[in-house]
Amino acid sequence: MNMEFIDGGICAPHGFSAAAVHCGFRADVAKNDLALIVSDEMCSAAAVYTTNKVKGAPVAVNKKHLADGQAKAVICNSGNANTCAPGGKEVAEKTCELVAKQLGCSSNDVVVASTGVIGMEFTIDPFVAGVPAAAEILDYNGCEEAEEAIMTTDTVKKIVAVKFELGGKTCVIGGMAKGSGMIHPNMATMLAFITSDVAISPEMLQKALSADVVDSFNQLSVDGDTSTNDMCLVMANGLAGNTAINSDGKDFDTFCEALNTVTSYIVEHMAADGEGASKLIVCEVINAETKDEARKISRTVVSSNLTKAAIFGRDANWGRVVAAVGYTEGDFDISNIDVTLSSECGSIEVCKGTKMADYSEEEATDILTEDAINILVNMNTGDQGAKAWGCDLTYDYVTINSDYRS
């Protein structure tokens, strides 16, 4: 399939504009804290949410608003998570009403999101001036500003867009996301907004997204903590003019492949920008008996504090990798595991048949000096594989998280 990365993020597909303003959630007035994303046309919309039983107020509101599979706009603030806040659900509803009034749509077609500290008071006040101000400056090149406004401890922007062909029409999927800490499978503290000009039914859009997250967002871990506010939203407005995707088939497969290119990019960049991270860690499990086993093992390896700290220290301590494989939930054979570490600088087998391989520690340390480390785990028991994304555990992670609120 012919797919090309292009600029523009969520504003790259036809008909999407965005804007950002400072409305008062953050003390620093130079830092925007409110983002608005709008589609010119009504969109098919699909979403997945955190599995945490403690949910931010926006989650319940969005589930209601997206029940009809349609949306036109997203409003998102940073600096306060609207979680465990008295009256938070009412404020989230009112926020949607403010946006609807500006855009002349139903509040039921507005999606709302919040990220930041849990448990703080949350009021409508900042939105009253903020929403009209943002609507005023909506821009078809507004992705960068919108992304900056929703970032918390993120250090780099996560913006991506891909262009591809669908039934002779040029289509685009764009994405932007925030998320750096409190990231663990079944949605991280992570908000991902994905836009597209593809014509697709809400049902097929949800099917594509739900299938995708199993091997993308749900295979990402920064610190083992699952957030209360996570959401991945996809909106598709149909302006590309393709024959609408209403069932399985070639067009649907093409759309799924493009979607996965966008989500994989976001996941990899979120892992690399994990709180305090100095290295991206990708664990790829191959030749496992089942796909589910491969997913679980790779996730457990990138979630192991001891493995993460060893990688930070450029220590090829493969025993910790094997130990993490061993404590992965499930019943499987661990008697013939090979482990290979690799990076741009080379590749080295450190464990063969669950025993130490004959390798040079110096060479291994050199490989681990790079910024992106791949841990390949060969289970030698079947033909199924999966990947997971994580990062190292550093002094900076402790710094960031021992003093986040002040």
Place this chain on the structure above:
Amino acid sequence: MNMEFIDGGICAPHGFSAAAVHCGFRADVAKNDLALIVSDEMCSAAAVYTTNKVKGAPVAVNKKHLADGQAKAVICNSGNANTCAPGGKEVAEKTCELVAKQLGCSSNDVVVASTGVIGMEFTIDPFVAGVPAAAEILDYNGCEEAEEAIMTTDTVKKIVAVKFELGGKTCVIGGMAKGSGMIHPNMATMLAFITSDVAISPEMLQKALSADVVDSFNQLSVDGDTSTNDMCLVMANGLAGNTAINSDGKDFDTFCEALNTVTSYIVEHMAADGEGASKLIVCEVINAETKDEARKISRTVVSSNLTKAAIFGRDANWGRVVAAVGYTEGDFDISNIDVTLSSECGSIEVCKGTKMADYSEEEATDILTEDAINILVNMNTGDQGAKAWGCDLTYDYVTINSDYRS
């Protein structure tokens, strides 16, 4: 029940001696690395082991040796875990044979343990001179030396003994343990050796131990990593002269209570001495619907990296506690949770009904300045409770684990 803490650790019960020597696993000859514990009489013996599928060679050997419920001695080295080492099982068997030869018993009555780095070559050589040398200097006051020899990243000794009455006889249970990192439920990288002069059948001893670990060792987490080598062993030689415990009843209950005093002491001191820890964190869950739910919630809270980092930073970030409760596996009501933080310096309710309570951040910070922090989570849904032990996440944890092998 009248129970008194006494000195002597594993040598406090009648008939137990111990010794330690340097045999060569560690480069520093001033640091002993081999401990021997011997009972004058044959003991009833019971053990629990790591649930990691990757197991150190000693685990398989011990399961075989303890199948008859009897043991007389324990040999334990530090500096090398004998895990994923070629021929490790044969070396573990030979080690037991060396001990048996010295003591004039069957190698089947010897328990073997190893702790240290995974995956290094492991040979019988250090034991050949080490075992006779240790046997030569067995001492009825040898607990301190034996404990020092098995410590790895531990910074304090974990030694305890309690004296109590059983059917008119004075009985003692003693314990020593190592364990600081790679500690997570279902046995940590932790070795605990518990001795007693109580007369009790192997079956009842195993029953007491298996019931105990559910609320002691399995509720302890330092870093979420479950080790390959964990073991808790209890040996009881009957020298106290009590009527042997062969069934349930008052004497068995008394024994279990004394055992729990010993294991609770060990668990609390292991958590407080977690790698790099500056604070002990105990999470107590009350008024949950089921005991199992209370256990899981308390374990999840003390395992949360974000909560651990917040406590290190003296940040009363109760939202992270509530988020951890929320992502605990299981289906339960989170709508009316109260959270209280306390220490020697006072107590403060920070969350009421899953919303922020009206409290002073300054007062909360003062409470979190102490070394031992209690997090009380009231679920308000039932009458079941449980406790879990953990520690904060610090710069020193990263230091220790990014450079453990060098």
